[in-house]
Structure formats: C-alpha cells, structure tokens
Amino acid sequence: MKTYEVVVAVANIWTAANSARKNDEFALSNPVQLNKWLEQQPYKERLALCDSNLLQSQLLYGECLQVIEEVDGWSSVIVSQQPSRKNAAGYPGWVPSHQLQIAQEKTATKxxxxxxxxxxxxxxxxxxxxxxxxxxxxxxxxxxxxxxxxxxxxxxxxxxxxxxxxxALPHVGNRDSMANRTMSSLQFLDLPYVWGGMSSYGYDCSGFTYNIAKAAGHIIGRDATEQSEGGTAINKDDRTQWRVGDLLFFADDLGTKKESIRHVGLYFGNDLLLHSHQTGKSVELYELNGSTLEKEICAVRRYD
The missing domain is CATH 2.30.30.40 (SH3 Domains)
Structure with a gap:
C-alpha cells in the first residue's frame, strides 16, 4: 500500500465507489465545495447518508492514509488515525482519487x-x-x-x-484536559449534524467527540462503540464522579442482550450534555434531567 495525503479541505470517505449520488457532486470535486454540498442535502437526503449506508467518515486537508487500490477514479483507503473494528489497520472506505496525492516526505519536527x-x-x-x-x-x-x-x-x-x-505531534493537538477542550467547543453550537461528519462543516455524534479528544491530544476510536471501550470507566450511576469532558454513552434496550450504543456526547457539568445529536439537529447543550436520553445512559468514559 502507498501513503497518500488529502489535497481538499474535507474528503468524504464513502462506503463504496458507487455510493455517491448526483446531488453529491460538490463533495466529489477538487476543490470541494462543502457548503454547496450541504445546501443540496435537505433532511431526506442527509438522512439517506446514514439510512442507505452511503457515507462512513471524513478526512481533513493534509491527513495521510493508505491506498489499497484504485478503480475507475476511486481509491480504496485505510485511515490508521481513525481506529475502527471495521478493519484492524484503520477506518476503511472509498475516496475520489483526484482528492488525494502521494504524500510528501515528512521532515518537520513540529x-x-x-x-x-x-x-x-x-x-x-x-x-x-x-x-x-x-x-x-x-x-x-x-x-x-x-x-x-x-x-x-x-x-x-x-x-x-x-x-x-x-x-508536537502530526495527528493530534498538544495534551490538554478534556474539560478545557469541551468548554472551548461552544464555538460549534448550531453547527449542523452530518452523518459521517468529521469536520467543522458538520459533525456526527462520535465525529464531534473524536475531534474534541484529538484537540486535547488523544486519538480515540472513530465510532461510539469503540470510544466506549477506551479511556477509564466512570460510574454511570454516580454523577458526583462525572467531570466536564467525560464521554457519556447512550444505548437502546438497556439491560438486554440487544443493548447497543447509538449515541455519545460530552458532559458539560450541571447535568448538561454537549453533543451533535441526529440528522435535522445541530450541536447543542442539552438538559439531561428528566430527558429521554437520561434514561438511556449506559456508560461514562474519561480520556484525561
């Protein structure tokens, strides 16, 4: 496999080479036009990114990845800095080949x-x-x-x-507390939810927590399930132990064999959750007390 780098602001990682639709053209170009792409994705089309399993994740400008093969203008890729159970080597998917170039030799020390x-x-x-x-x-x-x-x-x-x-490192920010990074993340309030989103054009729930952790010097799992398996476990039933910046996980069918994590957000203190919830919504502060999500808390993990 060869190492490549991203040459557009944000490159979508598609599930397959034929996942993209006609209204995705602005996300397939070089340069990309993310705002125009999102404008062409009203609720139904954005929901299809998830429900039709079209989009997996995203890459940022300059990020490196491994290209397995190229087929008809598309590159099958592995992203090592996005850990995933989908592939032991990193997150898999497909990216338009013209959004990539062979990576330059890295000589920088910072x-x-x-x-x-x-x-x-x-x-x-x-x-x-x-x-x-x-x-x-x-x-x-x-x-x-x-x-x-x-x-x-x-x-x-x-x-x-x-x-x-x-x-000091090529893939993460300097080590900082998750509390500091969470407090500074209010800059993303009202940013739209985008399934697979890993950029400040729009995050999905785990893309948001992944990027706050990245800014604080941590590489964590790309998806919520993997994120729930890392860090340090905190008692989910004792809120006096929770700290700002802890990751809160939510699941359907609590207490059953079918229990599955479906959402993650950042604890903001005072029974507030900072999260990117679902298609049609935006990054928000959410009151846990008396809410539906409060009843679905299944785990709390700390990455400091």
Whole structure:
C-alpha cells in the first residue's frame, strides 16, 4: 500500500465507489465545495447518508492514509488515525482519487493545528490558497509576529497565528484536559449534524467527540462503540464522579442482550450534555434531567 495525503479541505470517505449520488457532486470535486454540498442535502437526503449506508467518515486537508487500490477514479483507503473494528489497520472506505496525492516526505519536527472553526491558508505571496476546518494539521516551518509559515500539500504557505497553535505531534493537538477542550467547543453550537461528519462543516455524534479528544491530544476510536471501550470507566450511576469532558454513552434496550450504543456526547457539568445529536439537529447543550436520553445512559468514559 502507498501513503497518500488529502489535497481538499474535507474528503468524504464513502462506503463504496458507487455510493455517491448526483446531488453529491460538490463533495466529489477538487476543490470541494462543502457548503454547496450541504445546501443540496435537505433532511431526506442527509438522512439517506446514514439510512442507505452511503457515507462512513471524513478526512481533513493534509491527513495521510493508505491506498489499497484504485478503480475507475476511486481509491480504496485505510485511515490508521481513525481506529475502527471495521478493519484492524484503520477506518476503511472509498475516496475520489483526484482528492488525494502521494504524500510528501515528512521532515518537520513540529506542526501547526487549526484551533479556529475554520481559517484561510495563504500562499507565500499572500494570495488565497484554501479554507480549512478546525483540527487541520500541517507542517511547521517558521513564524513571525502574525503568521506561521507552514508546508501544505500545495506547498509553502501561511496561517494566522490567532487561528492556530503549534503542536508536537502530526495527528493530534498538544495534551490538554478534556474539560478545557469541551468548554472551548461552544464555538460549534448550531453547527449542523452530518452523518459521517468529521469536520467543522458538520459533525456526527462520535465525529464531534473524536475531534474534541484529538484537540486535547488523544486519538480515540472513530465510532461510539469503540470510544466506549477506551479511556477509564466512570460510574454511570454516580454523577458526583462525572467531570466536564467525560464521554457519556447512550444505548437502546438497556439491560438486554440487544443493548447497543447509538449515541455519545460530552458532559458539560450541571447535568448538561454537549453533543451533535441526529440528522435535522445541530450541536447543542442539552438538559439531561428528566430527558429521554437520561434514561438511556449506559456508560461514562474519561480520556484525561
């Protein structure tokens, strides 16, 4: 397998090479036009991403992945930084080949991670390059008072220091408490839920928790079930033990053999949940007391 990198702001990982529909054209292009893609996805079409098993996950600009094979303009890929029980090597799926290129050799000893919801990357001459979402990571080159000089898949570029930070590792932010990262994640309130979403154009429930953990220096499972198996178990029945930033998991059919985790969110303190709930809704603060979700809490895990 060869190592490739993503050359668009966000690359969808499709279930199969024929999963994409006619109204997905703006997500298949290079450059992608995520806002236009989402505009063409009213409720029924967004729901089909899940119900028809069309979309699996997403990749951010500059992220590396393994390409297994290419078939008719599509690449079968494995994403090692998204752990999954679907494949021991990482999350599997299909990406349009023209959204990828063979990865450049990594020589950087530190990196720049985007901390803003989105930011503009500028070419060296300050002409516009590409807008990238939260948690995008590129190689650090140098800096001045206002900009980081970085190496991107499109070459040397600049990022505003006010929208980013230096990190020591190529796949995660610097180690921080989940509490701090959760509190700073109010910037995503009202962001639409998108099945398979792993970017600040729209998250699904586990994509949201995955990215908050990534910003805090952790690589956790991509999907809720895998996330519920990591970290440290916290007593789900004793809320005095819960901390801001703990992951709360919810399941159907509690106490039965059919019990299955269907949702995850971040504890925000004061019996509040910060989560990206379901198609048709947005990232929100949710009151647990007396709610339907309160009755479905099946696990609490801590990743600090």
């Amino acid at each position: 990196f720049v991670i985007v901390t803003a919801n989105k930011t503009q990357i500028y070419k060296k001459d300050f002409t516009l390059s590409i807008v990238v979402p939260f948690n995008t990571i590129v190689d650090y080159l140098d800096e001045d008072a206002i900009y980081y000089d970085v190496q991107t898949p499109h070459g040397a570029a600049k990022i505003l220091k006010s929208d980013a930070a230096i990190t």
